[in-house]
Amino acid sequence: MQPYQTADDNRTHYTNSSCDNFTVIDGDTRRYSCLFSIQYWANPGQWVCNATANDTGKATAFGNTTTTINDLIALSTPSMLDFGDTGVSNITDNTLFNISNAGNKKINITIAGFGNQSNDTLAMVCAQGNISWDNQRFTTNVSNITAPYDFNAMKLVNNSEYNATLVANFTIDQRNMTAESATNTTLWRVNVVPVAGGPYGICNGTLVINAVDAFP
Amino acid sequence: MNKMRKLLLIGLALLILPQALAATIGVSPGNVKFEDVLQGGYAEATVFITSDVDNNLSIDYQISGDVSTWIKPKINGTQFFVQKGKPGRFELVVEPPANVRPGVYTGKINFLTGALGQLEGTVGNLIRAGVDLLITVDITGEERVACTAGGLSFSDGEVGFQHRFTSTVLNTGNVRLSPGNTVRIWNKFQDEIVKELQFTGPEILPTTSRSYSRDFELALAPGQYWADLTVPECGYSQLVTFNVLEEGAVVDKGTLQEIRNKPWVEVGELVEINAIFSNDGNRFVLAKFLGTISLDDKIVDTIETDELRVESRDSVQFSHLFRPREPGRYVVTGRVYYNNKISFEKSSVINVVPKSAEPFTKKLIPYLVYLIIVLIILILLVKIKQARKRRGR
Numbered sequence: 340m341q342p343y344q345t346a347d348d349n350r351t352h353y354t355n356s357s358c359d360n361f362t363v364i365d366g367d368t369r370r371y372s373c374l375f376s377i378q379y380w381a382n383p384g385q386w387v388c389n390a391t392a393n394d395t396g397k398a399t400a401f402g403n404t405t406t407t408i409n410d411l412i413a414l415s416t417p418s419m420l421d422f423g424d425t426g427v428s429n430i431t432d433n434t435l436f437n438i439s440n441a442g443n444k445k446i447n448i449t450i451a452g453f454g455n456q457s458n459d460t461l462a463m464v465c466a467q468g469n470i471s472w473d474n475q476r477f478t479t480n481v482s483n484i485t486a487p488y489d490f491n492a493m494k495l496v497n498n499s500e501y502n503a504t505l506v507a508n509f510t511i512d513q514r515n516m517t518a519e520s521a522t523n524t525t526l527w528r529v530n531v532v533p534v535a536g537g538p539y540g541i542c543n544g545t546l547v548i549n550a551v552d553a554f555p
Numbered sequence: 556m557n558k559m560r561k562l563l564l565i566g567l568a569l570l571i572l573p574q575a576l577a578a579t580i581g582v583s584p585g586n587v588k589f590e591d592v593l594q595g596g597y598a599e600a601t602v603f604i605t606s607d608v609d610n611n612l613s614i615d616y617q618i619s620g621d622v623s624t625w626i627k628p629k630i631n632g633t634q635f636f637v638q639k640g641k642p643g644r645f646e647l648v649v650e651p652p653a654n655v656r657p658g659v660y661t662g663k664i665n666f667l668t669g670a671l672g673q674l675e676g677t678v679g680n681l682i683r684a685g686v687d688l689l690i691t692v693d694i695t696g697e698e699r700v701a702c703t704a705g706g707l708s709f710s711d712g713e714v715g716f717q718h719r720f721t722s723t724v725l726n727t728g729n730v731r732l733s734p735g736n737t738v739r740i741w742n743k744f745q746d747e748i749v750k751e752l753q754f755t756g757p758e759i760l761p762t763t764s765r766s767y768s769r770d771f772e773l774a775l776a777p778g779q780y781w782a783d784l785t786v787p788e789c790g791y792s793q794l795v796t797f798n799v800l801e802e803g804a805v806v807d808k809g810t811l812q813e814i815r816n817k818p819w820v821e822v823g824e825l826v827e828i829n830a831i832f833s834n835d836g837n838r839f840v841l842a843k844f845l846g847t848i849s850l851d852d853k854i855v856d857t858i859e860t861d862e863l864r865v866e867s868r869d870s871v872q873f874s875h876l877f878r879p880r881e882p883g884r885y886v887v888t889g890r891v892y893y894n895n896k897i898s899f900e901k902s903s904v905i906n907v908v909p910k911s912a913e914p915f916t917k918k919l920i921p922y923l924v925y926l927i928i929v930l931i932i933l934i935l936l937v938k939i940k941q942a943r944k945r946r947g948r
Contacts, residue, residue: 412688439577548685
């Protein structure tokens with residue numbers, strides 16, 4: 340809750356100073372209707388609406404009421420993580436993947452990956468052969484990257500959808516002034532290890548990116 | 556290949572390359588807390604699943620945790636669809652067993668999208684985005700009765716036919732509730748109770764609301780009546796008016812919209828008070844405005860206007876002039892009487908301030924006028940005297 344003189348901020352404070360839509364109730368009563376467009380990243384919880392009225396006789400009065408904005412746990416991701424074309428025995432280039440907070444509370448992220456279904460020990464299923472679950476890795480350390488990231492220093496992705504990896508130190512804040520303020524970036528690589536009969540052809544898997552309230 | 560053709564082919568390639576579109580999924584509220592749920596009791600909650608995907612997006616859900624066996628979603632199957640502008644309404648019911656110990660229990664529901672895209676490259680992942688709805692259930696052994704009510708009404712009816720009472724009640728307690736209802740009926744002048752009715756409403760589950768109605772035959776003479784409608788357990792009552800009609804009669808309906816006057820005047824200033832009345836019925840009415848003007852709860856003037864004919868769907872303005880003799884806050888109160896019926900009462904305020912002091916020069920004007928007249932008379936007298944003297948010579 341902010342004092343009503345505070346500057347507008349889409350997280351905490353909105354002002355409508357041209358509210359003139361009213362219905363006459365009787366000779367000394369009018370019912371005014373004032374609208375506010377609230378952004379999705381407005382803070383959840385109890386909000387106070389302060390209304391001040393001034394009349395032509397220079398009398399002034401004010402009142403307030405409360406309402407509640409619910410919390411919104413939401414995330415936004417690209418629809419795919421595409422490593423492009425690569426050859427057997429190669430590790431794919433650094434591929435960045437952004438995850439954004441589309442709600443109004445901080446969120447933590449869990450990640451799981453599998454080929455066909457949860458707990459199948461695979462990261463990807465190929466036209467011939469497969470890529471096992473421990474050959475797809477990621478890191479959240481993405482600043483000042485100029486060379487392919489050390490694959491052995493990257494984190495594993497849990498193969499079980501119901502026991503997904505909680506990404507440590509990766510809490511994504513709710514948006515503030517810009518959308519970028521609510522986006523965290525991960526970096527991914529896949530090691531295409533040769534196995535008997537492959538892998539060969541198109542290799543696809545599924546990543547489950549899940550958001551949970553960081554401070555319930 | 557010339558440069559222009561190369562650029563065109565690159566442009567076409569960019570157009571047909573797969574676009575890694577973003578997709579959003581959200582749940583609101585992200586936490587649901589069921590408080591004071593009775594052992595063996597019942598509670599409901601609703602959350603909304605939203606997405607910004609233009610096409611139908613499938614959402615799978617899975618319940619887990621201590622409360623997983625208590626939660627029953629009001630949805631068939633484990634999948635539903637959402638899209639941009641069409642959020643999914645997910646209603647869940649909690650019914651803890653009767654033998655569960657009081658305490659706090661938790662669980663969650665995971666909502667997971669279907670695959671969001673289509674890969675074109677050799678190596679890649681399809682993304683499924685998910686959100687967790689956290690659930691907390693606080694179990695208690697103490698019963699609590701509470702509710703809120705609204706939307707009370709009592710309908711018109713012809714002689715010998717029934718009148719309908721309608722109400723909406725929200726059960727905010729933790730036990731099933733069958734709310735009591737009372738209807739106290741007054742005569743037209745609200746000075747005599749002519750009937751009292753009581754009945755019990757239908758059972759309403761905790762955390763849910765229900766609208767219900769009951770019909771009554773009143774055996775009252777035709778005319779206007781007032782009804783106090785009360786739901787005592789919710790601490791709510793409402794005064795309404797209704798009519799008992801002659802068989803085949805047309806009901807007259809009128810509304811005193813407002814009483815209008817200048818809000819700030821000076822002592823001695825003439826104030827016009829206007830009462831705006833609209834005839835909402837299907838035939839004309841003969842109407843007049845009766846009211847009082849009070850200062851400090853003492854009546855200083857009464858109002859009774861002429862009777863006017865007001866056509867169906869038309870409005871009129873009843874006017875009355877009032878001159879306040881002393882400063883203060885005057886309250887104008889009145890009703891419109893039309894075709895043997897009375898409207899709801901309305902009021903207005905006149906703020907009367909002392910007369911403002913006249914400028915000194917303005918005060919002098921009458922005296923100056925008198926002085927000028929006197930001077931003119933004196934001058935004329937002198938001239939007459941002089942003229943007589945000349946004639947006398």
